[in-house]
Amino acid sequence: MANETQHVRLHGLSHVFADGREPLRVFDDVSTGMPRGQFTSIIGPSGCGKSTLLRIVGGLLEPSAGEVRIDGARPRAAQRRHDIGIVFQEPALLPWRTVAANVRLPLEIDGARRRGTDVESLLDLVGLGEFRDYYPHQLSGGMRQRVAIARALAVDPALLLMDEPFGALDEITRTAMRYELLRIWASQAEAATRKTVLFVTHSITEAIVMSDRIVVINGRPGRIVADVAVELPRPRTQEIERSAPFLDYADHLRSLLVGAVA
Amino acid sequence: MNGRLRGIVRGLVTYGLPPAIAFAVVIGAWEAYVSWRDVSILVVPAPSDVWERFVDDPGYFWEQGWWTLYEATLGLIFGTTVAVALAIVMAHSRPVERGLLPLAIAMKVTPLVAIGPVLIVIFGFGTTPKIFLAALLCFFPMLVNALTGFRDVDPGALEFMRSLRASPWSIFWKLRAPSSLPYVISALRITYPLALVGAVIAEWFTGNRGLGYVVYSAAQNLRTPELFSAIAVLALIGVAINIALSLLERRLLFWHESVRSTR
Ligand SMILES: Nc1ncnc2c1ncn2[C@@H]1O[C@H](COP(=O)(O)OP(=O)(O)O)[C@@H](O)[C@H]1O
Numbered sequence: 001m002a003n004e005t006q007h008v009r010l011h012g013l014s015h016v017f018a019d020g021r022e023p024l025r026v027f028d029d030v031s032t033g034m035p036r037g038q039f040t041s042i043i044g045p046s047g048c049g050k051s052t053l054l055r056i057v058g059g060l061l062e063p064s065a066g067e068v069r070i071d072g073a074r075p076r077a078a079q080r081r082h083d084i085g086i087v088f089q090e091p092a093l094l095p096w097r098t099v100a101a102n103v104r105l106p107l108e109i110d111g112a113r114r115r116g117t118d119v120e121s122l123l124d125l126v127g128l129g130e131f132r133d134y135y136p137h138q139l140s141g142g143m144r145q146r147v148a149i150a151r152a153l154a155v156d157p158a159l160l161l162m163d164e165p166f167g168a169l170d171e172i173t174r175t176a177m178r179y180e181l182l183r184i185w186a187s188q189a190e191a192a193t194r195k196t197v198l199f200v201t202h203s204i205t206e207a208i209v210m211s212d213r214i215v216v217i218n219g220r221p222g223r224i225v226a227d228v229a230v231e232l233p234r235p236r237t238q239e240i241e242r243s244a245p246f247l248d249y250a251d252h253l254r255s256l257l258v259g260a261v262a
Numbered sequence: 263m264n265g266r267l268r269g270i271v272r273g274l275v276t277y278g279l280p281p282a283i284a285f286a287v288v289i290g291a292w293e294a295y296v297s298w299r300d301v302s303i304l305v306v307p308a309p310s311d312v313w314e315r316f317v318d319d320p321g322y323f324w325e326q327g328w329w330t331l332y333e334a335t336l337g338l339i340f341g342t343t344v345a346v347a348l349a350i351v352m353a354h355s356r357p358v359e360r361g362l363l364p365l366a367i368a369m370k371v372t373p374l375v376a377i378g379p380v381l382i383v384i385f386g387f388g389t390t391p392k393i394f395l396a397a398l399l400c401f402f403p404m405l406v407n408a409l410t411g412f413r414d415v416d417p418g419a420l421e422f423m424r425s426l427r428a429s430p431w432s433i434f435w436k437l438r439a440p441s442s443l444p445y446v447i448s449a450l451r452i453t454y455p456l457a458l459v460g461a462v463i464a465e466w467f468t469g470n471r472g473l474g475y476v477v478y479s480a481a482q483n484l485r486t487p488e489l490f491s492a493i494a495v496l497a498l499i500g501v502a503i504n505i506a507l508s509l510l511e512r513r514l515l516f517w518h519e520s521v522r523s524t525r
């Protein structure tokens with residue numbers, strides 16, 4: 001109860017995968033919090049347990065030790081309230097459903113809160129208004145990921161979990177999508193009621209461009225090695241990537257991630 | 263309209279002509295061989311003899327074919343229903359799967375047609391033994407395919423639904439059932455012909471109608487042109503089933519890469 005503004009809190013999280021030949025300790029004693037309405041990135045090399053951490057926060061996996069609190073309750077409570085939206089690296093759309101029907105999926109799930117979410121305006125928000133009747137196989141990778149984002153936003157969750165959402169896109173699309181996501185996030189509401197975003201990436205540029213704060217994980221098992229506040233003004237545009245403060249942050253993060261390659 | 267017609271003609275020429283030529287060559291060679299070696303009509307009739315017998319009374323063959331198709335289809339429906347129902351339970355319960363899968367595999371490795379003669383003892387001579395054997399032959403391939411299909415869901419989509427506390431019911435209908443369709447339809451391509459085999463064999467043992475019965479009694483009485491006519495009608499039924507399944511597949515699986523890649 002120390003800090004009431006924390007939307008999400010992680011207490012001494014550790015996770016061990018015990019199904020392999022040798023138990024694999026993925027990360028150890030991770031404790032931190034995400035303030036409501038902030039954009040937090042988790043950055044770290046492949047295999048340091050970022051995806052596992054995100055799945056634990058989302059209530060899809062029970063940690064071996066420690067606990068997650070979302071609004072003071074277990075992730076399952078947040079799931080039940082439909083307060084978690086997830087976007088993965090792969091869009092994971094239902095190929096037999098149109099764009100609009102994919103975005104509607106969460107609203108069809110039992111007990112969905114219908115907070116007046118309007119699929120049409122969501123599609124407009126992600127720039128797919130004209131593609132509502134298309135099927136996923138008729139879209140580009142970037143457009144599919146926009147559908148996945150719209151689908152995650154459909155229940156208007158307070159917490160948005162994103163696991164390298166642009167990791168499978170080509171460089172040009174992925175750069176554009178970063179600023180698109182920032183626009184979508186900022187359009188949701190005024191800063192005080194914005195969604196809390198937990199964004200996993202292994203791109204230093206992506207982490208700086210998007211985040212209010214970057215949690216750096218490193219080592220095996222993964223541990224939090226730094227917690228960097230990114231004090232760059234918003235709204236951010238691509239020019240920021242050439243600014244001096246940006247480059248300083250990049251150098252700093254790079255130094256924290258050296259020796260990361262196991 | 264004109265362009266569409268031209269497309270249909272081109273499709274017929276591209277996809278219809280080669281098999282038609284191959285078919286004509288086989289029939290022609292068969293006809294030539296039989297007349298060249300003067301093969302007895304009691305051993306192998308010439309295609310022209312078979313055709314003669316068929317056009318003599320086509321209604322008879324269609325009627326018998328209809329019976330066989332009817333029994334096979336009912337068997338298919340029963341076998342598929344039980345297999346899919348069981349697959350649904352197994353997909354949701356590992357203990358049930360572990361309990362039943364060995365049994366199902368034992369069924370698979372048993373040549374089930376061997377129980378044909380027993381069927382008379384159990385079910386008598388009516389339609390039941392035909393439907394039963396057809397259903398039995400359909401059962402295993404459908405069970406395994408449906409089970410695989412229910413399990414082969416996009417892991418991201420599954421986790422997404424779980425993150426919203428979707429019920430198993432909802433996950434089944436919105437995710438597992440549609441995901442299994444490609445498996446179920448490709449299983450039908452195997453099981454529908456198997457159902458025909460089951461019906462025909464049951465007709466041998468317990469029949470007084472159906473193409474299996476025609477084949478059996480024609481062979482007993484050395485009416486070989488009749489026997490071959492019955493086989494040809496069986497082949498036609500098989501082809502028709504395959505075409506019907508292809509059309510169904512194109513309609514239902516427009517979103518699946520197996521269909522998209524053939525466009
Ligand atoms: N379900 C699982 N069972 C066993 N090991 C797993 C499982 N999921 C992930 N791992 C292992 O845990 C480690 C961390 O995985 P992950 O969280 O995906 O890392 P990251 O997302 O940072 O690349 C990897 O070594 C991976 O092989």
Ligand SMILES: [Mg+2]
Nearest residue numbers: 050051052163
């Ligand atoms: Mg990962």
